[in-house]
Amino acid sequence: MxxxxxxxxxxxxxxxVLVHEGQPVPGAxxxxxxxRSSGKPFLILTNNSIYTPRDLQARLTRMGFEVPEHALWTAALATAQFLADQRPGGTAYVIGxxxxxxxxxxxxxxLTDFAPDYVVLGETRTYSFEAITKAVRLINDGARFICTNPDVTGPSVEGALPAAGSVAAMISxxxxxxxxxxxxxxxxxxxxALNTINAHSESTAMIGDRMDTDVLCGLEAGLETILVLTGISTRTEAERYPYRPSRIVGSVADLMDEI
Structure with missing residues (x-):
């Protein structure tokens, strides 16, 4: 083995994993x-592209976390880096x-709506039918279609919200x-994310609460994967998937001794 x-x-x-329904997970x-005190490189990842790292830092600070801005990695940052690598100095029509x-x-x-290289769709709380119509026409005219993340729903205090993946499906x-x-x-x-902190996949762990995104993503990138039970996926649901996390723990508090 x-x-x-x-x-x-x-x-x-x-x-x-760290936050649940606007509150810190106990021990997170x-x-x-x-x-932070161990000096080991780490990043906090989110598929949410609404907030800048500074916004997220402020949100986490209010909940009792001390996180440097550079320790936050969003789908928006990953998307921007991907586009800069693919087509440096390009143009994009953005919904986000x-x-x-x-x-x-x-x-x-x-950022322009005049013959852009890309239509880039991200999360927003105010999707406009006019903006979606413009995106459809630009893509029909040849713009390449990029979406920050495939999540079809997102969490809110009131319940599920349609997310970028749902709007992407409509445009598709x-x-x-x-x-x-x-x-x-x-x-x-x-x-x-690994490149950002100069880390290697064989000595990096990914902690997540979703089998279909966090664990799958970590697994395919060659990382150790740790499923916590403080979010979406339960132990029973985890058993139904054709792949498994390296291990399942109750919460990040159970990992304190490993740092």
Whole structure:
């Protein structure tokens, strides 16, 4: 049996692992504090492209986490990096919020609705029918279709919200064009995160609460995968998948001794 190297770097999902329904998961702030004091490289990952790392840092600070801005890696940052590698200095028509537009500006992209190289769809709380119609027409005219993440729903205090994957499906139905998804479970998200902290897959663990995104993504990128039971997936549901996490623990609090 393949013997994994000791964990030297950590990647962790945010919602369902560190935070649940707007509250810190018990033990999660202490887990992050211990990671920081250990000096081991780590990143907090999220498929949510609405917020900039600074916004997320402020949100986490209010909940008792001490997280440096550079320790946050979003699907918006991964998307911007992917586009900068693919077509440096390109143009894009963006449906999304500050997290996405800021990331694209930072890599030198021009945001325009005049013959853009890409239509880039991210999360937003105010999807406009007019903007979606424009995206459909631009894609029909030859723009390439990119979506930050495939999640079809997102959490809110009131219940599920339609997310980027649902809107992408509507645009795909209208155009016949499928988007390229950059965020989890695309291993691209993991690889870009690993590169950001100069980590190696064989000595990195991915902590997540979803079998279909976090665990799958970590597995395909060659990481140790740890499923926590503080979010979406239950132990029973985990058994139904054709792949397994390296292990299942109750919460990140159970990992304190490993840092």
């Amino acid at each position: 393949y013997e994994r190297k000791p964990v030297q770097s950590w990647l962790t999902d945010m919602d369902g 702030p202490e887990f992050i504090n211990k990671l 919020e500050a997290g996405l537009t800021t990331a694209l500006h930072a890599v030198g992209y021009v 139905k209208a155009t016949g064009v499928e988007p390229y998804f950059v965020g989890k479970p695309n291993p691209m998200m993991m690889r870009s």
